[in-house]
Each structure stands twice: as C-alpha cells, then as structure tokens.
Amino acid sequence: MTSPNPLLEAFKKAPYLLPGNGKRTVEVLKEALEHIEDQEESDVYGSGKIIEEFQIKMANYLGKESSVFFPSGTMAQQIALRIWCDRKRTKKVAYHPLCHLEIHEEDGLKELHHLEPILLADKDRVIELEDVTELNEDIACLLLELPQREIGGQLPEYKTLEEISAYCRKKGIKLHLDGARLYEILPYYQKSAAEICSLFDSVYISFYKGIGGVAGAILAGGEDFVKESKVWKRRHGGDLISLYPYIISADHYFEKRIGRMQEYFEQAKEAAAAFNDCQGVFTIPEMPVSNMFHVYFQEPKEKVESLMAEIAEETGVAMTGYVKEINETQCSYELSIGDQYGRVPKENLEKAFYLLDEKMKNAKVGS
Amino acid sequence: MTSPNPLLEAFKKAPYLLPGNGKRTVEVLKEALEHIEDQEESDVYGSGKIIEEFQIKMANYLGKESSVFFPSGTMAQQIALRIWCDRKRTKKVAYHPLCHLEIHEEDGLKELHHLEPILLADKDRVIELEDVTELNEDIACLLLELPQREIGGQLPEYKTLEEISAYCRKKGIKLHLDGARLYEILPYYQKSAAEICSLFDSVYISFYKGIGGVAGAILAGGEDFVKESKVWKRRHGGDLISLYPYIISADHYFEKRIGRMQEYFEQAKEAAAAFNDCQGVFTIPEMPVSNMFHVYFQEPKEKVESLMAEIAEETGVAMTGYVKEINETQCSYELSIGDQYGRVPKENLEKAFYLLDEKMKNAKVGS
Numbered sequence: 001m002t003s004p005n006p007l008l009e010a011f012k013k014a015p016y017l018l019p020g021n022g023k024r025t026v027e028v029l030k031e032a033l034e035h036i037e038d039q040e041e042s043d044v045y046g047s048g049k050i051i052e053e054f055q056i057k058m059a060n061y062l063g064k065e066s067s068v069f070f071p072s073g074t075m076a077q078q079i080a081l082r083i084w085c086d087r088k089r090t091k092k093v094a095y096h097p098l099c100h101l102e103i104h105e106e107d108g109l110k111e112l113h114h115l116e117p118i119l120l121a122d123k124d125r126v127i128e129l130e131d132v133t134e135l136n137e138d139i140a141c142l143l144l145e146l147p148q149r150e151i152g153g154q155l156p157e158y159k160t161l162e163e164i165s166a167y168c169r170k171k172g173i174k175l176h177l178d179g180a181r182l183y184e185i186l187p188y189y190q191k192s193a194a195e196i197c198s199l200f201d202s203v204y205i206s207f208y209k210g211i212g213g214v215a216g217a218i219l220a221g222g223e224d225f226v227k228e229s230k231v232w233k234r235r236h237g238g239d240l241i242s243l244y245p246y247i248i249s250a251d252h253y254f255e256k257r258i259g260r261m262q263e264y265f266e267q268a269k270e271a272a273a274a275f276n277d278c279q280g281v282f283t284i285p286e287m288p289v290s291n292m293f294h295v296y297f298q299e300p301k302e303k304v305e306s307l308m309a310e311i312a313e314e315t316g317v318a319m320t321g322y323v324k325e326i327n328e329t330q331c332s333y334e335l336s337i338g339d340q341y342g343r344v345p346k347e348n349l350e351k352a353f354y355l356l357d358e359k360m361k362n363a364k365v366g367s
Numbered sequence: 368m369t370s371p372n373p374l375l376e377a378f379k380k381a382p383y384l385l386p387g388n389g390k391r392t393v394e395v396l397k398e399a400l401e402h403i404e405d406q407e408e409s410d411v412y413g414s415g416k417i418i419e420e421f422q423i424k425m426a427n428y429l430g431k432e433s434s435v436f437f438p439s440g441t442m443a444q445q446i447a448l449r450i451w452c453d454r455k456r457t458k459k460v461a462y463h464p465l466c467h468l469e470i471h472e473e474d475g476l477k478e479l480h481h482l483e484p485i486l487l488a489d490k491d492r493v494i495e496l497e498d499v500t501e502l503n504e505d506i507a508c509l510l511l512e513l514p515q516r517e518i519g520g521q522l523p524e525y526k527t528l529e530e531i532s533a534y535c536r537k538k539g540i541k542l543h544l545d546g547a548r549l550y551e552i553l554p555y556y557q558k559s560a561a562e563i564c565s566l567f568d569s570v571y572i573s574f575y576k577g578i579g580g581v582a583g584a585i586l587a588g589g590e591d592f593v594k595e596s597k598v599w600k601r602r603h604g605g606d607l608i609s610l611y612p613y614i615i616s617a618d619h620y621f622e623k624r625i626g627r628m629q630e631y632f633e634q635a636k637e638a639a640a641a642f643n644d645c646q647g648v649f650t651i652p653e654m655p656v657s658n659m660f661h662v663y664f665q666e667p668k669e670k671v672e673s674l675m676a677e678i679a680e681e682t683g684v685a686m687t688g689y690v691k692e693i694n695e696t697q698c699s700y701e702l703s704i705g706d707q708y709g710r711v712p713k714e715n716l717e718k719a720f721y722l723l724d725e726k727m728k729n730a731k732v733g734s
Contacts, residue, residue: 023406023408024408024409024411024608024609025405025406025407025408025409026400026403026404026405026406026407026408026409026611026615027405027406028409029400029611029612030400030405033393033396033397033400036393037393038392038393038394038397039390039392039393039394040392040393041390041391041392041393042391042392042393042395042581044391070604071438071604071605071607072604072605072606072607073604074601074603074604074606075603075604075605076604078604105601105602105604106598106599106601106602107602108601108602108603108604111602112479112480112602112603113479208608208609214409214609214611214612215607215608215609215610231473232473234441234472234473234475235472235473235474235475235478235479236441236442236475236479236603236604236605237437237438237439237440237441237442237443237445237472237475237603237605238438238439238442238603238604238605239439239441240438240439240582241391241575241582242391242575242581242582243582244393244396244581245396245581245612245613246612248393
C-alpha cells in the first residue's frame, strides 16, 4: 500500500473539490442500486434484459445500428481496430502519438493483436486533415480521440472532422471514435452524439469519466461489426457471466449527468480563466472546449504540492490531489469538471484562487 | 430476448431448487454490499486496500506467494499459459479435450496468444499419469482442471496428481490448475486448498460457481509470475478502474460458503443416489466426488423437459431449468449443489424423485 502523501491527504479531507464527480467510494455503486428491484435478473454472458436494453438505448443515443457493453474501453478499442484490420487484411492503423492504446495499455494492440499503429501529428496538437491526406500508407482504420485528452482535451474544428470523415470514406479507411469523453464535447460542437457519430464507422464511449459511473464501456457500430466484436469480447475474457454492476451504474449516472455537460463546460471555462489570472499559472487549452483542461505551474512539483495542500487547508477547496513533474521548474495536473465544482461556495472558490495567485507570487519572490 | 420456455418458466417460478445458490439477481450484489461502509474507497486500476487485501488473503488461502484479481477466468488462464510459454520460448501447452479454453472461449488462446494446445486423454475420462509421460512434445505447461467439469466433475486419484506434479517438475513442465471448482473438491480429497495448490505452479480459482458471487477470479503463483500477469491483465483490458463490485461479493460469499463444501458434497452424493434409483436415469460420475454431477435420461429431450416441468408444478421442486439433447433418445443436464438443496423440504424432495421414477416408467411404457 502507498506511503502517505500530504497533498493527497489534504485532497481526501477537503470538503470542496474542483475536479470530478466526487470520491470513488462504494456509495457510488450503492446509489445506483437503490432503485433497482432485488429480484431484477442478472445478465448472463451477454444476454438478458438488463444488458440488451442498455445496448439498444446506447445504440440509439449514438445513432448506430447496434452496440455491445464492454468491461473496459481498452478491450473495446483493441477489438474495434482488429476487426477493421481483419476485414481489410492489413495490420496498419493510424492514431495520435498520445492515443490511449499507445501509452496506457502495455502495448496490448501490438502484443495481442499484432497490429502496427502509425502515429499521426505532433504530440502537442490534434490530428488535422493534412496529416491524414499526406499519409503514404494503406491503413485499415484511423482512430480519432475527441477530445484529445493528453493535451488537455483539445479538439479539431468540426469542419475538419467532416473533411477527414469524407476523405476516409472515399479512400476506404474506417474511422473509429475514441469517445471516452464524447458527451463532454457536445456543448462546444453544438451537435448531438448521433450527429458526431455519423461521421464514424465505430464508436467507443465510457461511463466513468464525465458520467461518473463505476466502470464499463460501449462499443457501437453496424450490426455485423458488433456481432463480430462479441466473439472477440469472449476471446479477451470480457464476456462475464454478470456485467450488471457496471451496466446499472452506467445507466444511472448517464441519466443523472448527461444533461449537465453544458454546465460543466461553462464551469471549465470559468475555472480556466481563474487559473490563467494567477501568477505563473496557465492552462492548455487556454479556453477549454470541453469539461477538461490541463493546469501548468511555473514552479517545481514539490513547491506546488505544498501550496496546493495549504490552499486546501486554508479554504477547504482542494484543486487537485496530485501534480505531475514536467521538469525541474514546471509541473501540471489535469482538471475535469463534474458535480463537485458547482458545490464549492463562491466565496471559498474566490479565496482559493486569490491564495493561489499570492502563493505563486511569493514562490517567485522566494526563489 | 428469448422466447418462452416452459421448463425454464417452471424453474423460475418454483419455490424449491435442487441446483445452485439461488437466483442470480441484483439481490446477490446488494447482500454483499450491506455490511460495506459507504465511504469504503474503490480500488483504482489494481491498487488500493480493497483489492490488495483480498489478493493477499487469497494468496495465503492457496499457499502461494502472490495473487491477482481478474474479472474472468478466461482472461486469467490464457495469461497464465502465455507467461509459461514465453518463459520456455515455446508455443505448446497441453490440456484435456473438454478444457474451458478449448470449447468455451472462441479460441482466444489461439487467436490472441497463438498458443498451440495438445489435447490429452479421451474426452470421456480424466488425464492420467500415462497421458503425460507418453506425450512426445516439448510443452511449456500442462493444465489440469479439477474436477473435470464437462464430464460431470470427475477427479483423478490424489496419488496421480502427486505423480503428475513430480513428473512435470522433473521435466521442466509448469503445472497450472484450473481450479474453477477447487473448494468443491476439498472434502473428497480431504486436503486443504494450499496442499493441492502446492502441486501446481499457478492456480486459477473462481467466485461464482460453488461460492456463488457475482463474477471474478483469482490467479495465484510466484511473485514474478503474478507481476507479469498484471501486465497482461492490462493488455487484455482487464485492469479496470474499479473491480470492487466483484471483489466485495467474492469475499462475502467466500466467507459465507467456504465452510459448507462438505455439506454440498454429502448432498450431491444423496441426490445422485436418488437419481440412480429412478427408471432410465443415471449419473456421471455414479458417485460424485464434488458438489456436482451430470444427470442422464434415457428419454428424448422434449419428453424430459415436460416431465421436469410437471414435477416442478406438482411438488414445487425444480430439478433443473434446462436439459441438453444428446441424441434422439437421450438427454442430460448438469447439477451443482449449493445452498438451495438444503432448503427443499424432505417430503417434497422425496415426492419429486418418486414422481421422476413414475414418469420415466410411464414414458417407457408409452413409447
């Protein structure tokens, strides 16, 4: 078990949190189960009312023919790319250098599926049309992650998406959406999920980011694609006898939060502006396009950890539970807005940002 | 959604059940959560008290250095075999022709890991020492499933296990235990789980068969083996942000039922004897060696379905919710004894078996 960490401890004790939808405790599951009848039957290896109805609901929401519930997006997305590659009899796909499959999955795509990803665009920007048209390789599938999480949740222009989609259709390249945070970008694009998904051949969405469920994912697409993905789901060991704890919580928190994405987006813009007003602090993107952004500090990690812990103790407002070192003089963290931000009293929020500005100024003077 | 099935409907309505631990409803999860504090923290991608403590508990129970919680046995076992193969730089493993990996996993072992299983022994009997010593292939790992589920839950003699284990150690073959029903065989062997596991290099156990949890599995072995398996768990998409719904229920029902395996075993022997006393009915094995066996009927599937539904309606005792056709004149089903058997009033139980005998006699006369 991990050693004590003063910032994390301050975060856990703080009554008010800037990020997220609240602590990931057993209460999250209990709340979702409250209105479910005791006698509601489990799904059984992918069959049964509880899973089939949710899959239909999500397919409709995404405007796709069919969908399948997965325990994880890692599993769902590897499988999507594998299916498109098998159909085209190639091993090549393309995605961003900071794609989840490239940096967070222990190379499952390569080790299990032997696919060969081509990395498109520079690390610090989103994929643009030219990155795709200039690609000199015959790929089966292009994966776009909207928003691009590892660079603070950036988005291409909607027109660019339409152009990429049209180009891929013309060239016989399947377009897959990593929509782990799809709901969160609808307010910025002013589009429905189905409108955005109509540009893509397959789509993955998650239920524990903006939605705040326990875990789980949906993979959606055409009927034959989904049917094939169920075979791979079993091969991966994801066709559990019971997935209902995840399905019930996914459905509950989807209903609870899907209507709040506009609010989170507005709050993210407000919070980013407040950070950008502080000495030695800036955000990427400067103006958020979803509920998330990255906060950068022009001070070393240890300094920022201790001043963040102080702010939490002095105001009750925890801005983060961690910061990540970038180099000896800079650090950053990721902020995703959920339910919690709106619960912070305005006065405490203002005081927290005031103190952040003060403490960053003092840190600069002190250094 | 499936069309109505009279036997299944009768099974669902019946107040008394021969098989299992009760209906797989949401109540199973709710019961497990009852004594868990709302503020208990989730595991997070394989870390945290809730998962780490359970892994230590299960490693101790199995007498292994370390263990890791998996969403499914399908995932755990493919990974175990892959690790042993990678270490020996061969693709060959050996197991029974009716091994779970061979018949229930859509060939995940071959399609994802490109391993080449060699099938040992005839389908209708367990693997014996000679099957292993006569094998003319250099395999990395031998998988033994105890009991062999698809043939009614049969077991080799314990001495045979010891001899196979000694032989494999001598030859540098890793021995893996498919212990999906390990607890259920302890009364017959009169051994502890740790004693049996000491014969094996790696072990998988399940929490939703005899234990009756929601889902989930443990893979146990040496520390380096387990560490490596966590990398593969992530690759497979099994390293979920939260596995606690399965862990909490696994732990709860482990505590609730681990002490009842002797009782289930005795009841299985009693039930098998009662079936074998009925006209045109026999069990495999004739004398159970665990809580399970297969029941065979010398009548066609449709006939047995309707007489089983009648028995359920006339006595309140559902013996099964399905039967499987073997050929035009025979059918069978699998019976695993759990909590439910002991709840059937003796009078109803006797009447059910009396009626089964009568109805099978009449069926014979009528045919």
